[in-house]
Amino acid sequence: MSSADNTVHMPTWLRVGVVPLVNLSMALFVSGLIFWIIGENPIEAVRLMIYGAFGYQEAIGYTLFYATNFIFTGLAVAVAFHAGLFNIGGEGQAYVGGLGMALMALAFDDVLPVYLLVPLCLVSGAVFGAAWGAVPGWLQAYRGSHIVITTIMFNFIASALLGYLLVSVLIAPGSMAPETRKFLDSASIPYLYEIAAWFGVELSRSPANGSLFIALICAFGLWLYIWRSPSGYALRTVGFSERAASYSGIDARKVTVITMCLSGGLAAMMGLNEILGTQHRLLLNFTAGYGFTGIAVSLMGRNHPVGIVLASLLFGALYQGGAELAFDMPKVTREMVVAIQGLVILFSGALAYMSEPWVAWVYGKLIGKHVIVEGAV
Amino acid sequence: MPQAPVIDLAIELRGVHKRFGDVHANRDVDLQIRKGSIHGIIGENGAGKSTLMSILYGFYKADAGEVLIDGQVVRLANSRAAIEAGIGMVHQHFMLVDTFSVLENVMLGAEQGMALAPSAAAAREQLQHLADNYQLNVDPDALVGELPVGEQQRTEILKALYRGARVLILDEPTGVLTPQEADQLFRILRALREQGVTILLITHKLREVMDVTDSVSVMRLGEMVAHRETAETSERELAELMVGGSVDLELNKSLPNTGEVLLEVKNLGVRDARGVQVCRQISFNIRAGEIVGVAGVSGNGQSELLEVLAGIEPLSAGSFNVLGQEVDSKYKINPKTLRSLGVNHVPEDRHRLGMVKPFSAAETSILGYHDDPVYRRGPLIDGDKVTAHCQALMNDFDVRPPDPSLRSAAFSGGNQQKLIIAREIEREPKLMLVGQPTRGVDIGAIALIHRRLLALRDAGVGILLVSVELDEILALSDRILVMCGGELVGEVPAGDADKAQLGLMMANAREVENV
Incomplete structure (x- = not known):
């Protein structure tokens, strides 16, 4: 039969290149409908958003700043996911991690130089975040408490704990706001414009800071860990098949606890960007939901570090562009911007495979062959 | 037509x-x-x-x-x-x-x-x-x-x-x-x-x-x-x-040349996760150079027995001694320790235990050995070494297609099984625990797997073979143990065994059990 030889597989560039773009376009199209309903010009809105996110140096800086938070929390979700764990506690782990950083900064910012204090804060934050992740991990591994439940509860505990500490213990003397005193310069990570200035390049001021590089290093390191190290091999084995892990002698419980430490530690790194990078003090609710959005970022990035960096950029742009939009278009509220982000998550994450057969069909019509979509077997 | x-x-x-x-x-x-x-x-x-x-x-x-x-x-x-x-x-x-x-x-x-x-x-x-x-x-x-x-x-x-x-x-x-x-x-x-x-x-x-x-x-x-x-x-x-060609269904089986006792099981009892007794009072031993077959209808405790001996599940009563290492209800041996002793395991459920389906064949080929420094470069796993290792296994066991980068799930059952058996045999075991080696495996592969197991036995390896295929048990075993309702209901030398008799032992005892 001739028809049988007339089939081709869906090419990779369609699958990883075109399909996500189609998904994103669908999300933007539906968002456009919403704008049209409330009487704003959708094209103008998209233009404003893109301009607001990438149009000028300061905008790009803000986009990168938000993206840095998303890389950390996205990686945190991804590493747990590969071990078959759904860590919803990034928010709390980041919060407690910030505390770990702040304690070191408050204690030593008058004695240690920046090149010692920042690494010390980093390690301390990582340990605090890891501990906050390890407890639910331990409870799941050895006591059978479901990690989704415990990590959510640990978010609330973290929130209450930090609230108490900031209001009653760590609050700067004489201050009305529940936040610590401002750290000295020795506890701050330099801004990107400062770093650029060392090389004689002039950039506009923005909160984007050196944490971005640490985030990218973390992404690369996590890739190495998951796909190139023996521990990562064990981690993925546990994630795919706990039975295969026990067959091969891998202690799934230990892997669970270690992975949750890593996950919590990565989430805590968000504090580098927020606490040491920009705020220079510990303040109430600095995590602002980034821990939760990390779930969407990881989902959209297919739990792969490269995907997560790209998804973080997109979400950073949505945050920054959305803020500009809410500012420029009076009818557009903050909630509408959140709705757009939700639509992007919906189409790119939850409905990621919906458009594949359509794209395959169109491509098949164009080349006059029957295109097979992966996963049809 | x-x-x-x-x-x-x-x-x-x-x-x-x-x-x-x-x-x-x-x-x-x-x-x-x-x-x-x-x-x-x-x-x-x-x-x-x-x-x-x-x-x-x-x-x-x-x-x-x-x-x-x-x-x-x-x-x-x-x-x-x-x-x-x-x-x-x-x-x-x-x-x-x-x-x-x-x-x-x-x-x-x-x-x-x-x-x-x-x-x-x-x-x-x-x-x-x-x-x-x-x-x-x-x-x-x-x-x-x-x-x-x-x-x-x-x-x-x-x-x-x-x-x-x-x-x-x-x-x-x-x-x-x-x-x-x-x-x-x-x-x-x-x-x-x-x-x-x-x-x-x-x-x-x-x-x-x-x-x-x-x-x-x-x-x-x-x-x-x-x-x-x-x-x-x-x-x-x-x-x-x-x-699509001539097949040699006959196996040339020589007389066993048995040596020292490798595994001695004494009054072994096993409870499953729900606390139900699935094995009780099981005693037998395996010597070097013999194949001991465990016959029984699926679900009569033989799977659990195999997993306990392989260190996957703990035992609840009795003990076993494997290559000088004593294991009882207080001490659960780790599969890794067993491997280092020379006890290798081809699991019954190859999809869930023997391999990780989304892994590449190369990754599956080091399951259980991912910590082995042989595959390292610095602290990381050396992908080239793992691939070369997998390629060698594939060539040796005629795994098709011989492509280490292919997902494990993409191979046919027979080829998956050949890869798993190749991985375990390569380690030169002293004692092999083998569960359902030819379940869902094609005829060509069955013949190859059977010949390899016999060759292993002739080389002095002790083999415990658990299978629900009576023909397979009869073809390979030197001694046959029959399990029913979690107990050993009989032992038959392979030469004297016939199918009807074994079938009755597998079934009759179960009726007694139900009364």
């Missing part, structure tokens, strides 16, 4: 094509099945039998070709259409709700109207009618989960007949049955044939085809390669048609 003029065909397939990506699962398949006959379809794993049956049952749509039922071209868009056309299917893995009664299972999906009571009464009557006609006796109020496997299967058959099936497809129906239960099934099938039901039997067991079918079709690599009247063919001819 050169066929005699046909009058009464229950099913006819003409030129059926089905492709999945690069795989041509069915290629120009023609098939004619006489009404009221038992027709066998045989072929190795991946020959396209299941795909063909799925087309017949409306799961897949053929790319090309026609399906005729009672001489009429039909379009089977889904399984409901197939059921309406009078086709019933008994799957290899039963599609039953364990917590429902037989009656509820039979009715499921075929209820009439909103209220259950009237249709339940009607179903009960109908069920009685079927039971009387076909000797299909099952208590309609028994919970399916509490029934023996043979009766669960009968429930599946009843389900199909209740829906008005005139063509019954059975996919590997004897895989979970004792020889006696299988005989019972064949009696039922013959009774159904007398009543005009057409039966399609998918199997890889040549003996069954010879025993029970009227005619047989052989598939190979997606094509129908031969149609035979069963009376006019032989096991050997069918085997050669399946493989």
Whole structure:
């Protein structure tokens, strides 16, 4: 039969290149409908958003700043996911991690130089975040408490704990706001414009800071860990098949606890960007939901570090562009911007495979062959 | 097709094509099945039998070709259409709700109207009618989960007949049955044939085809390669048609040359996760250079025994001594420790234990050995070394396709199993624990695996072989242990064993157990 030889597989560039773009376009199209309903010009809105996110140096800086938070929390979700764990506690782990950083900064910012204090804060934050992740991990591994439940509860505990500490213990003397005193310069990570200035390049001021590089290093390191190290091999084995892990002698419980430490530690790194990078003090609710959005970022990035960096950029742009939009278009509220982000998550994450057969069909019509979509077997 | 003029065909397939990506699962398949006959379809794993049956049952749509039922071209868009056309299917893995009664299972999906009571009464009557006609006796109020496997299967058959099936497809129906239960099934099938039901039997067991079918079709690599009247063919001819060449089914087994005791099991007891005693008072030993077979119907404690000896699950009573290492209920040995002692394990459930399906073949080829410094470069795993290692295993065991980067799940069952056995044999074990080494494996691979196991034994390795295939146990073992209801019910030297006797030991003791 001739028809049988007339089939081709869906090419990779369609699958990883075109399909996500189609998904994103669908999300933007539906968002456009919403704008049209409330009487704003959708094209103008998209233009404003893109301009607001990438149009000028300061905008790009803000986009990168938000993206840095998303890389950390996205990686945190991804590493747990590969071990078959759904860590919803990034928010709390980041919060407690910030505390770990702040304690070191408050204690030593008058004695240690920046090149010692920042690494010390980093390690301390990582340990605090890891501990906050390890407890639910331990409870799941050895006591059978479901990690989704415990990590959510640990978010609330973290929130209450930090609230108490900031209001009653760590609050700067004489201050009305529940936040610590401002750290000295020795506890701050330099801004990107400062770093650029060392090389004689002039950039506009923005909160984007050196944490971005640490985030990218973390992404690369996590890739190495998951796909190139023996521990990562064990981690993925546990994630795919706990039975295969026990067959091969891998202690799934230990892997669970270690992975949750890593996950919590990565989430805590968000504090580098927020606490040491920009705020220079510990303040109430600095995590602002980034821990939760990390779930969407990881989902959209297919739990792969490269995907997560790209998804973080997109979400950073949505945050920054959305803020500009809410500012420029009076009818557009903050909630509408959140709705757009939700639509992007919906189409790119939850409905990621919906458009594949359509794209395959169109491509098949164009080349006059029957295109097979992966996963049809 | 050169066929005699046909009058009464229950099913006819003409030129059926089905492709999945690069795989041509069915290629120009023609098939004619006489009404009221038992027709066998045989072929190795991946020959396209299941795909063909799925087309017949409306799961897949053929790319090309026609399906005729009672001489009429039909379009089977889904399984409901197939059921309406009078086709019933008994799957290899039963599609039953364990917590429902037989009656509820039979009715499921075929209820009439909103209220259950009237249709339940009607179903009960109908069920009685079927039971009387076909000797299909099952208590309609028994919970399916509490029934023996043979009766669960009968429930599946009843389900199909209740829906008005005139063509019954059975996919590997004897895989979970004792020889006696299988005989019972064949009696039922013959009774159904007398009543005009057409039966399609998918199997890889040549003996069954010879025993029970009227005619047989052989598939190979997606094509129908031969149609035979069963009376006019032989096991050997069918085997050669399946493989596409001559096969050596004979194994040359020398006398065992046994040495020291490698494994000594003393009054071993095992409880499962729910605390149910699944093995009790088990004692035996294995010496170097012998194969000890454990026979038994699936689910009689042999799987649990194997997992305890492999260090996967803890034991609850007694102890065992493996290569000088004492293990009891206080000390659970780690599979890693066992491997370092020289105890290797080919697990029963290769999909969930022996490999990680989404892993590449190369990654699966180091499962259990990922910590081995041999595969390292610095602190990281050296992908090139792992790939080269996997390639060597693949060449040695003729794993096809020999591509280490392919996903483990993409290989056929036989090739997956060859890779797993290659991985374990390569480590030069002293004691091998082997579970169902040829389950779902094609004939060519079975012969290779059997020869390798015998070679290992001749080299002085002690082997514990757990299998539900009696033929396999008989072919390989030097001593045979029979397990039933979690206990060892007997030990037979291989030379004295015959199938009927073993079958009785496997089944009788179970009846005692149920009393």
